[in-house]
Amino acid sequence: MSDKVRQNYTEKQKVNVFEQEFLPHIDSMYNFAYRLTFEEDDAKDLVQETYLKAYRFIDSFEQGTNAKAWLFRILKNSFINDFRKKSKQPSKVDYNEVETYYNSEDVDPTITTDLRVETIQHMIGDEVSNALNALAVDFRTVIILCDLEGFTYEEMAKILDIPIGTVRSRLHRARNLLKDKLKIYASSMGYK
């Protein structure tokens, strides 16, 4: 679970780490789980499973380091290993065409040019939420981690087990896809 030196916590220290460093993140964890699964019961199960694993592997966690990133990593792995298998989520996206995005000529498709800042600012939470939820899970995940949870690229790379370059290309692609969804939504609602 971690390549760091194993700690040797006493039972009391374990409870302390768990309560002081792990439990304060429960709301963020629940929201992440809910945005992955779209089901309250599944989100609860996923968070519970994550916390039980975190406790079981607590000796791999160094007190005072980034508990939130550590927990998010466990949750993401649990989701991939256990939940995604039995759900109807689409399978992984093919990223091969993504890697060269900064050099691509069609990096700024016209679909994004007439979406206006004011239009975005007038949208309500549900509208934005629906657009985000319409993205494939791997794209949705990077936007949640970066924009909603404020993780750095480096933290995201660790949570997702991918290089920073891939974090950035995936995020870039995800944002363009989200913009497309928002644009389609804005047009359908008659926003100008």
Add this chain to the structure above:
Amino acid sequence: MQCPDKANCFEILELMMDGEATEEQKKSFELQIQHCMPCYKKYHLDVAIKEVLQTKLNNKPAPVDLVDSIKLKINNNTI
């Protein structure tokens, strides 16, 4: 109007937005954005979307019984 250095410009825009740009990149951004209307527009749209994501999405509190249920399971497993 087209940005003369779109690839580089977009890359820096994203780094700026996510607070990941180096000092050198920040300087380059300040210079570029003054002269580049397409990139300026794109940047403001991207920032607006990021802000809307941060401020308008509903965050649910975790269900009240979830923490108790987790603690109970841990206690049962460790006794």
